[in-house]
Structure formats: structure tokens, C-alpha cells
Amino acid sequence: MNHNLYAAVTEYFTKAMPDAKTELKYGNPFQLLVAVRLSAQCTDKRVNMVTPALFERFPDAESLAKADFDEVIKYTKSISYPNSKTRDIIAAAQIIVEKFGGTLPTTVEELETLPGVGRKTANVVASVLYGAEVMPVDTHVFRVAARIGLTKNAKNPLQAEKQLEEGFDNNILGRAHHWLILHGRYVCTARNPKCKECGLTEICHYYLNAQQ
Ligand code: SF4
Incomplete structure (x- = not known):
């Protein structure tokens, strides 16, 4: 578990997306x-x-x-x-x-x-x-977490969920879930991630590996 990486990602998104929440509309x-x-x-x-x-x-x-x-x-x-x-x-x-x-x-x-x-x-x-302290893993969370390097060799969503729940502080899991979803939806897209618009290039394993 790379605690420094989790800390850096948390610091970045806390500033970049302080109010991350679901985009689904609901009234109850x-x-x-x-x-x-x-x-x-x-x-x-x-x-x-x-x-x-x-x-x-x-x-x-x-x-x-x-x-x-x-x-x-x-x-x-x-x-x-x-x-x-x-x-x-x-x-x-x-x-x-x-x-x-x-x-x-x-x-x-x-x-x-x-x-x-x-x-x-x-x-x-x-x-x-x-406010359950859980990390739901969808396709965006799975992909983005793997690219950044938050998860290592996760073979399925459940393995990714366990690694992410261990890595992030419990009290920010809910927000972290939305950080990774929204980042995957708008920046770290499945095809052609927009690395030039991303603030994680100094720590993202996918990006750093591509520069070598
Ligand atoms: S640097 Fe690129 S691959 Fe890494 S998180 Fe940002 S958009 Fe995704």
C-alpha cells in the first residue's frame, strides 16, 4: 500500500473537487x-x-x-x-x-x-x-484507480474495493468514490485520457510510465 500516493491523491482532489457528489437527481x-x-x-x-x-x-x-x-x-x-x-x-x-x-x-x-x-x-x-464507509467500484473507479496506481493488480471490482478501502481514510471513502468516478467520466476517460488537463501527472503511474 503506497500511503504517500493515497495522501497525494487525497490532497489533490480535496482542493480540485471539494464538493464531489453524485450527479444523479433524486428527491428522497x-x-x-x-x-x-x-x-x-x-x-x-x-x-x-x-x-x-x-x-x-x-x-x-x-x-x-x-x-x-x-x-x-x-x-x-x-x-x-x-x-x-x-x-x-x-x-x-x-x-x-x-x-x-x-x-x-x-x-x-x-x-x-x-x-x-x-x-x-x-x-x-x-x-x-x-455515509457508509465503503468504496463502490464501477468501471470508472476501477480504471482510474489502476492507472494512478492506487490499486495493484486488482483482477476484479471486489479486489479493487478492498485495496481502496484500505488505502483511503475511512471518513473520506464516500467523497473518494465520487472523485474517481467524476475524474474518470470527464478527464481520465477510457480511451484517450486527457492527461494534459490532469493535475495528477506528477504522481500517476500510467502517465509516468508512458514518459519513459
Ligand atoms: S495523468 Fe492521465 S492517466 Fe493519469 S490520472 Fe490523469 S488523466 Fe488519468
Whole structure:
């Protein structure tokens, strides 16, 4: 574990992105769960285009639990994998009403029992809403962490998650998650990372190796 590298990355992003947070729009905890589920293999931008109307019609678990699939999909059809995502959000709403009294559960373990909610989604929701000290690893986090050198030989998201949770201070994991996502979305892009616009060139392993 390279503690100096973690410290330098933390220092950089604390100044560069002091207010990093999710770009998904939501008005209550249930809406965040729905937005995160809809955002799998889809952009936040696209999700934010459909959720205002969806949430106006179905603002909470109670209303969505009673909804017909055919009505909901009218709102979600432009999202990737609309059928399975629509089924999942309705089923999740029904379970939240039946088992949790209409309130979104707060632990990662309980969230993972909901349809369509895997480890990453549960971690994102618990981190954003409840400050859970976890590091959800999506494609951006996985790539950016590996390039900078924060993770070493991580073969899968779970290995990356463990390394990042060990490297960053617990109390900044939530922010660090958004730092790496936003950096990956706008600067350290999958193809052709914009290294000339990046403030990490002095410490980024990918960049330093490319200069040799
Ligand atoms: S220097 Fe380049 S590869 Fe490294 S984090 Fe910045 S954009 Fe990504």
C-alpha cells in the first residue's frame, strides 16, 4: 500500500473537487435507489432525463409498488435494459412496502436483498444516503484507480474495493468514490485520457510510465 500516493491523491482532489457528489437527481432515498438501478450500464445524464417525469408520477415506494409494468416502462423505455430494470424497480418497491414498511432499508445487507440491487448499487446508496464507509467500484473507479496506481493488480471490482478501502481514510471513502468516478467520466476517460488537463501527472503511474 503506497500511503504517500493515497495522501497525494487525497490532497489533490480535496482542493480540485471539494464538493464531489453524485450527479444523479433524486428527491428522497427511494428515488436514489431507483436512479442508481437505472444508471447501470447507462449514463447519469440519460437517467436524469427520464427520472423527473417518472418521479413525478411515482414519487415513492408506495406508488411504484402499485404500478403496472406497462405504465412504468413508458417512462423508462429510453434507458438501457428497460425491461429488466423496470421489473426490478417495481419489485423492489413492493418489497420495501411489504417488508420494510415503505422505508428504504439502511444497511448494505438489507439493500442487497432487493431485486436488481447488487453489491455496487447497495454500496452507492448506503454511501450517498447514510455515509457508509465503503468504496463502490464501477468501471470508472476501477480504471482510474489502476492507472494512478492506487490499486495493484486488482483482477476484479471486489479486489479493487478492498485495496481502496484500505488505502483511503475511512471518513473520506464516500467523497473518494465520487472523485474517481467524476475524474474518470470527464478527464481520465477510457480511451484517450486527457492527461494534459490532469493535475495528477506528477504522481500517476500510467502517465509516468508512458514518459519513459
Ligand atoms: S495523468 Fe492521465 S492517466 Fe493519469 S490520472 Fe490523469 S488523466 Fe488519468
